[in-house]
Amino acid sequence: MNGRGAADAVAAEWWKLRSVRSTYWVLTATALTLGLVLLLGVQVARAWDGLSAADRTKFELRPLQEIGGWAAGLCVGVLGVLAITPEYRTGMIRTTFTAVPRRGVLLAAKAAVVGTVALVAGEAVTVGSLVGTRLVVGDRRFADQGASLAHELPGFAVAGATPAVYALIGLALGALLRSTAGSIVSLVFAWHVLPLLVYHLPGPWNERVGSVMIGGLPAQIAGRDAENSIYGDLLPPGAAAALLAAYAIVPLGFAAAVLRRRDA
Amino acid sequence: MIEVRELTKRYGATTAVDRLSFAVRPGTVTGFLGPNGAGKSTTMRVLLGLDAATSGEALVNGGRYAALRRPMREVGALLDAGAVHGGRRAFDHLGWLARGNGIPARRVTEVLEQVGLAGVARKRVAGFSLGMRQRLGIAAALLGDPGVLMFDEPVNGLDPDGVRWIRELMRALAAEGRTVLISSHLMSEMELTADRLIVIGRGRLIADTSVRELAQRFGRGVLVRTPRPAELTEVLEAAGGSVEPAPGGPATDGRLADGRLAVGGLDVEAIGDMAAAKGIPLHEVTPHSASLEEAYMALTSGNAEFTADAKTQPTTEATARRTS
Numbered sequence: 001m002n003g004r005g006a007a008d009a010v011a012a013e014w015w016k017l018r019s020v021r022s023t024y025w026v027l028t029a030t031a032l033t034l035g036l037v038l039l040l041g042v043q044v045a046r047a048w049d050g051l052s053a054a055d056r057t058k059f060e061l062r063p064l065q066e067i068g069g070w071a072a073g074l075c076v077g078v079l080g081v082l083a084i085t086p087e088y089r090t091g092m093i094r095t096t097f098t099a100v101p102r103r104g105v106l107l108a109a110k111a112a113v114v115g116t117v118a119l120v121a122g123e124a125v126t127v128g129s130l131v132g133t134r135l136v137v138g139d140r141r142f143a144d145q146g147a148s149l150a151h152e153l154p155g156f157a158v159a160g161a162t163p164a165v166y167a168l169i170g171l172a173l174g175a176l177l178r179s180t181a182g183s184i185v186s187l188v189f190a191w192h193v194l195p196l197l198v199y200h201l202p203g204p205w206n207e208r209v210g211s212v213m214i215g216g217l218p219a220q221i222a223g224r225d226a227e228n229s230i231y232g233d234l235l236p237p238g239a240a241a242a243l244l245a246a247y248a249i250v251p252l253g254f255a256a257a258v259l260r261r262r263d264a
Numbered sequence: 265m266i267e268v269r270e271l272t273k274r275y276g277a278t279t280a281v282d283r284l285s286f287a288v289r290p291g292t293v294t295g296f297l298g299p300n301g302a303g304k305s306t307t308m309r310v311l312l313g314l315d316a317a318t319s320g321e322a323l324v325n326g327g328r329y330a331a332l333r334r335p336m337r338e339v340g341a342l343l344d345a346g347a348v349h350g351g352r353r354a355f356d357h358l359g360w361l362a363r364g365n366g367i368p369a370r371r372v373t374e375v376l377e378q379v380g381l382a383g384v385a386r387k388r389v390a391g392f393s394l395g396m397r398q399r400l401g402i403a404a405a406l407l408g409d410p411g412v413l414m415f416d417e418p419v420n421g422l423d424p425d426g427v428r429w430i431r432e433l434m435r436a437l438a439a440e441g442r443t444v445l446i447s448s449h450l451m452s453e454m455e456l457t458a459d460r461l462i463v464i465g466r467g468r469l470i471a472d473t474s475v476r477e478l479a480q481r482f483g484r485g486v487l488v489r490t491p492r493p494a495e496l497t498e499v500l501e502a503a504g505g506s507v508e509p510a511p512g513g514p515a516t517d518g519r520l521a522d523g524r525l526a527v528g529g530l531d532v533e534a535i536g537d538m539a540a541a542k543g544i545p546l547h548e549v550t551p552h553s554a555s556l557e558e559a560y561m562a563l564t565s566g567n568a569e570f571t572a573d574a575k576t577q578p579t580t581e582a583t584a585r586r587t588s
Contacts, residue, residue: 004366005333005334008334008363008364008365008366009364011363011364012360012361012364013360015356015359015360015363016352019352019353019356019357019359019360020349020351020352021351022351086349087349090346090347090348090349090350091344091346091347092347092348092349094312094314094343095343095347095348095361095404097312097313097314098312098313098314098329098335098336098339098341098343099335099361099364100364101313101329101330101331101332101335102330263275263314263315263316264309264315
């Protein structure tokens with residue numbers, strides 16, 4: 001019975017997500033980040049053409065390739081928030097709770113739906129940024145693009161999962177705070193402001209704390225160093241992967257415990 | 265079947281529902297009456313597993329709502345018609361609800377037709393009037409063809425046609441053997457719709473009765489207006505009459521000093537004679553057939569727990585002034 005109830009709840013949440021316009025706006029914004037990355041790729045390719053051979057060796061494409069997934073994280077994070085806060089604003093959350101009284105199952109269903117959509121969108125933007133920029137620059141031999149696409153793909157695929165983590169954090173924040181504005185502000189804080197603050201901590205704490213920031217985890221999972229990044233690289237790949245999963249699961253678990261206890 | 269047993273719900277220091285017990289049986293429309301803030305909505309929320317009871321039980325079909333497998337197939341509820349995402353189309357709003365409870369999609373079309381919203385099924389709810397939202401909320405409640413139905417103030421915002429439609433729908437649902445509980449603060453509406461009445465005030469049960477019983481209990485009496493209500497009450501009670509402060513506010517000519525008393529068990533002649541013997545002036549003596557509305561007002565404003573600390577309520581304040 002549990003399985004069928006949970007499957008029904010997932011199907012209901014999927015219907016909900018598909019039937020409001022905000023979902024399409026947010027996903028359009030996510031797609032636009034990829035479009036922007038590709039446009040910037042065209043610009044970068046032109047700039048490359050005008051450089052001397054010496055300058056070309058210092059010119060990197062990677063920062064641009066990584067920015068798409070980073071921006072997608074915020075977009076789908078907002079998607080996660082919007083999967084629940086409008087229900088609190090309108091009071092529809094009570095209808096939802098009467099339709100699916102087991103609140104842990106309900107939150108898990110929302111997480112499954114939002115997480116899956118965010119994973120697909122995040123991978124599309126992240127991997128699309130890698131492949132797309134390579135296509136755009138064509139045969140220009142950027143110094144940091146020596147590796148084959150097959151060699152780079154796993155690392156980008158891991159990075160493409162982080163937007164889904166932000167989506168689940170957004171969902172958990174929304175469930176806990178019940179306010180769209182409060183949740184999005186908190187999300188932006190965790191996504192961008194906190195890493196910047198940590199970067200400015202006195203050493204060695206900037207590196208230590210910077211190693212556990214979400215944005216720094218994909219590189220550590222892929223075993224790359226944190227050169228040219230605001231993050232640290234102290235974690236072994238396994239620990240970094242476990243921490244990334246914990247970022248997705250722990251806030252949701254906490255939100256589920258609060259939902260179960262709180263009067264609606 | 266709905267059973268509430270010794271239900272208490274506190275929010276911080278406020279007791280919204282206080283050891284409330286009642287049962288609602290199938291095949292009847294039961295009105296759940298009380299002034300605003302009496303605890304009707306709280307009771308319904310606890311019944312639906314939305315709020316946790318502080319103590320006591322609230323059961324539907326013998327069990328807790330939260331334990332139901334596919335709750336909407338057993339219990340349909342309309343709490344707040346405005347609580348819908350305005351960006352969603354009516355069809356989609358019912359669609360996800362149906363999907364979440366394993367209800368076939370054709371039911372969505374059926375209930376939309378039943379409530380008269382088939383023509384706007386593909387329109388976004390944001391453009392709906394309050395009356396249309398009420399209909400959508402009722403459609404959601406009917407979706408799972410449940411045996412138990414709960415409606416919180418379903419006639420709010422409806423035009424006279426809509427009110428009549430709800431009334432007939434409720435009666436038809438009860439006639440099909442369903443348990444129907446409708447909360448309202450308007451006795452005039454329940455008088456026409458309900459068979460049984462559960463009246464609460466300040467979270468406590470005031471009356472659990474049928475509409476007919478209530479009418480009879482308050483129906484035959486004499487309304488007396490006098491400037492010396494306390495003395496007259498004493499005299500009439502000594503003679504075996506039942507005396508209660510009558511609703512209806514101060515005398516129409518503005519003399520606040522006059523008290524209105526509803527007297528039971530004594531006829532007009534006996535009251536007049538006794539008042540004359542004691543020299544108590546009477547300004548009005550009317551054989552009275554109380555409407556349910558008045559009976560309800562008498563019940564709720566005469567409730568000691570309710571009047572004691574309801575300083576902000578104009579009607580009860582007036583009662584306190586009249587009787588002091």
